[in-house]
Amino acid sequence: MIKRLLSLMLLCFLGTHVWSQNTTTILTGTIVNKEHEPLNGVNVVLKGTNYGASTNATGTFVINNIPEGNYILVISTIGYKTKQQSVTLHQKKQTINVSLEEDISMLNDVTISGKKSESYAKETVSSSLRLNEDLSKIPQNVQVVSGELLKDQQVFSIMDAITKNVSGAQMIEHWGWFARINMRGFRLPAFRNGMNVEMTWGPLAEDLSMVDRVEFVKGPAGFMMAAGQPGGFYNVVTKKPIKDTFANVSFATGSYNTYRGTIDVGSYAANGKLQFRLNVMTETADSHREYDNSSRFSVVPSIKYNITDNTSITTEFTLQKAKMKAGSAYVFAPASAGFGSLGRNFSAIDPAYPDMNVDEYNTFTNITHKLNDQWSVQAQYMYMNYNQEGATQWPASIADNGDLVRSVTSADALGTYNIAQLFVSGNFYTGTIEHKILAGFDFNEKRFWADWNQGGIIDTDHPFNIFNPTYGDVTMPVFDRAEDIKTRGASNGMGQTTRGYYVQDELSFLQDQLRVTLAGRYTVADMYSYGVPADANKFTPRFGVSYDVFPSLTVYGLYDESFYPQQGVKYINENTTAPLSPEDANDIEGGIKKSWFNNRLKTSLTIYKIKKKHMSTADYTNGVPTDDGGVSYPYSIEIGEVESKGIEFDMQGQITPELNVILNYANTDVEDNYGNKVAGFAKHITNGWLNYAFNSSSKLHGFGASVGYQYQVDRSSWNWGADNKSDLPDYFRMDGGVFWKYKTFDVRLNVNNLLNKYLYSGANYGTYVYWQAEPGRNFRLSLSYKF
Known part of the structure; x- marks a missing residue:
């Protein structure tokens, strides 16, 4: 190759x-x-x-x-x-x-x-994706979820159904503070400002008050940024200082005693050489489940200093704090009762159930230097500290009559990150051929310690019956935290250090009508899981081509490979374990990108096939007895080769200056080499969102309305049924909203789950099922003011 x-x-x-x-x-x-x-x-x-x-x-x-x-x-x-x-x-x-x-x-x-309606369609990616090129020219499917769209949908955090704006993306499950998002059948690593911050549990889902946009990159390599999954990744781009003086404040309320306030202020000094910005958010809320409340707080100050006309430095500090009931969304029932056999407001936790407290802080610094009109170099560094303290709950047993014996274990964890990147980009000519060069080095070090070892059964006198629940008669375990988490969590420790070297050359022919991308990356990884060390390295190539049939119509093809050093161990015998093999995958895809109405509306159609080797899943045949009489499953097994294939369509932008639209569809199929479906996808997903703002010639100028839907068919989360078919019903949800803008005021009312349907995701584990139910019809009302 x-x-x-x-x-x-x-x-x-x-x-x-x-x-x-x-x-x-x-x-x-x-x-x-x-x-x-x-x-x-x-x-x-x-x-x-x-x-x-x-x-x-x-x-x-x-x-x-x-x-x-x-x-x-x-x-x-x-x-x-x-x-x-x-x-x-x-x-x-x-x-x-x-x-x-x-x-x-x-x-x-x-x-x-009043501000005119902004198009949802974006022509460029953020600088954190490293390519200063229009989306239509990139030989890959990249979708941008803009800040305007997030505001129209009143999205508060990454877990607020943000995936509905991108074809084939879906949130599988959550634990209350982080989301598992899948696309093309594989988990998406979480990126922040171009840096991979994914860990075993975490990171804390970003609050949207500090987010400028979210970028979904489909397929492997991700512009040479890191080893990762072949399905792609999502990149959260935080708000940065700008040369402007402004102040935005907002207050929101909603169902389940939701109260939220945000402040976004910025200014500049020294004729714009020094720019600064501050984002602050605080929120408290209950939920549709009993005994399930939460609170969040974040503060993000950032500074940009233009040292010279060619050199700038940007520094950002992020502090996020969250308190919630971890795993409170899970509901368990015997398999004979089936999914949805309990009301969607049912709670399996007790009033005495302890809080989960999560603290996350990170510093991010970027230095950009423009060497000349053609060449620039960037260096950036992030340190993140992620700390959680609390408990989780899982059933020790459940009987057909509904008797549930609940087990609560400690869930303390500490994660640290050191991430550094250095890259240079520029262009030169050989004859009439233009070369756009991207080359650099990535360093990513992650360490994770977890204490899952303490706990016990809380239903000591009699079981908790899900069909006739009685709360309050429990014995909660007392956790010993005298030793620090690194000591208590040493046996569950995981770590990974990767170093990546990459170079990419995009050659432009026919005055940039034809572009050919040639690239390669060499990755070296050292890791350990539960005391078992491993190392791996591999060269992964990339080849892409895109051609402008017309200025508004581009076709492209891509061959790419991914390399992912897995963390985890497999069971050999009672005395021996071994590290998992690295996952290798390749992706072949092609697509068409078309813009309409002077670039206000953009569409794309993609077809792909991914082959992945050494994919792993939980090993449920080799359990380990726990102190509470239950069984834990710390091992994984490799299931061989997996093939993911599908078709994706995305439409995003303005049909008229008043009407914005999001419309997407994905057909996905993921199977192993025995023809068995691999969990983590829906066969058919389609989403839509329409937003209409009356123009200045209308008597209703300043008013507008939105409506949207999500529809998933033939879906699974953690496993498929015994007959390799979905146990979950099809999913259909409608949301809507109205808004009013006048001068510096902005008032919005959004109603989610308009049809008040019982919606959930879950899995069948043979003797029992579990699911996570969404709330019924609920609302959010916000008022914002710009000074």
């Missing part, structure tokens, strides 16, 4: 003269403000033609395949004066750089009349 890639690269270099006979040209450039800061979303159009583009996050634009000649370039965006400039195109590639002047009167008009 490596020889083929090298041969193809050599062929691309030798073929330079083939592309030199073109009579069209390419116009590129950068649009900035008077402080030389890049402007995103600026429209650049050749007057009287269909040729145009919009700038990305770095302020750059590219217009391809323009016939040579004289043109008038029109540059416009809200808040700045429109600029027209004559250009003569007579070279293979020409560059133009423009500075725009603010239009104060337009800014005032926008403030008075």
Whole structure:
């Protein structure tokens, strides 16, 4: 495979003269403000033609395949004066750089009349994904969930059904403070600002008050960032300082005694060289289940300092605190009773059940230096400390008559991260071929200690009957925390250190109409699980191609490999265990990306096939007796080769300036080499969301409404039924909302589960079933004010 890639690269270099006979040209450039800061979303159009583009996050634009000649370039965006400039195109590639002047009167008009509806469609990814390129040009399926969309849906945290905005993504289950999100049948690692922060339990799900956007990257490698799962990953991008003075405050309330307040303030000094921002959030809430309350708090200060025109440093500190009842969402019943045999408000926990307290803090620093107009280098570092203290509950036994013997064990854990990245990006030419280079080094060190070893049965006098529950008559275990968690959790300790070296070259032909991506990554990993050490290393190649059939229509193909050193051990005999083999996977996919209505609406269609080796799952044949009379299952087994294949469709953006739309569908099938379905996916998933805002010509200007749905067919979470078919019913949920915007006020009312359906996910374990029920019809009401 490596020889083929090298041969193809050599062929691309030798073929330079083939592309030199073109009579069209390419116009590129950068649009900035008077402080030389890049402007995103600026429209650049050749007057009287269909040729145009919009700038990305770095302020750059590219217009391809323009016939040579004289043109008038029109540059416009809200808040700045429109600029027209004559250009003569007579070279293979020409560059133009423009500075725009603010239009104060337009800014005032926008403030008075209310902010216009923002399109859900985004043309660029964040800088944390390392590629300064439009989404349509990237040979991979990447979906961006924008801040505007999250606001319209009144999303409070990552666990608030954020997956409904992306084809094929679904939240399988949760423990109250972190989510398990699957896509293409595999768990998605959690990234934050381009750094892999996934751990065994955690990290704490981000509160959306500090989030700018969430990016879902489908497929392996993820732009060379880290070893990971072949299904992809999701990247949470936090809000950063900007050159603006603002203050936003909001208050929200809702069902189940929900109360929430947020503050987002920012300003700048030294003529913009120093920028700072502060996000604060506090929230308390009950739930639809008895004895299940929670609270959260977060504070995120961040500073950006432009040392010179070419060098900047950004530092961010995040503190998140949460208190909840861990595992309170789980409901257990005998298999003979089946799913949903208890009311959705039923609680299996007791009033005496202890709280889970989670504290997480991290520091993140990024240094960016622009070497020249073509090349830049970035270095970033994150330290995270994750600490939880509390308990979890699971059944020791359950009888057909509903007698449940509940076991409560300690769930204290500590996780530490040290993550560093250094990468350089730039471009150069060999003849008429442009090379866009990305190269770098990743370091990721994670350590995790957990104390699951203490606990016991709480129903000591008589069982707790789920059909006739009596609360309060329990004996809660007392946990000994005299020793620190590293000592108590040494036997359950896990750790992993990975080092990755990568290089990627994107070659542009036919004046950037055709792009070929050649890349490779070498990963070295050292790890240990429950005292068993292991090491692994592998080279993984990447090959992609994308072609602009028309300026608004791109086709692409991709071959990629992933490498994931697994943490865990497999049972050999009563005296011997062995580390799990690393997971190897490859992905072959192709797709079509189409933009409509001057890039306001974007669609994509993807077909893929993933083959994965050495996938592991829990070993339920080799249990270990526990002190409370139950059995734990610390081992895993490898199930051989798994194949995931499917089709994905995504639509995102504006149909009209008033109407935003999200529409997606995924057909997914994951089986092992024996034809058995592998748990963790739904065969069919489709989601939709419509948001309509009345324009300034309407008497209802300022008002708007939203409606959306989620529909899942043939789904599983942790296992399939004995006949390899789903035990879970199909899932259908509708949500909606109304809003009113006036000057600096924004009022929103959202109602979730409009049809008041009994919705849940769960699994069948033979003798018993469990599920997690969602609340019935519920509401959220928010008021925000911008100073």
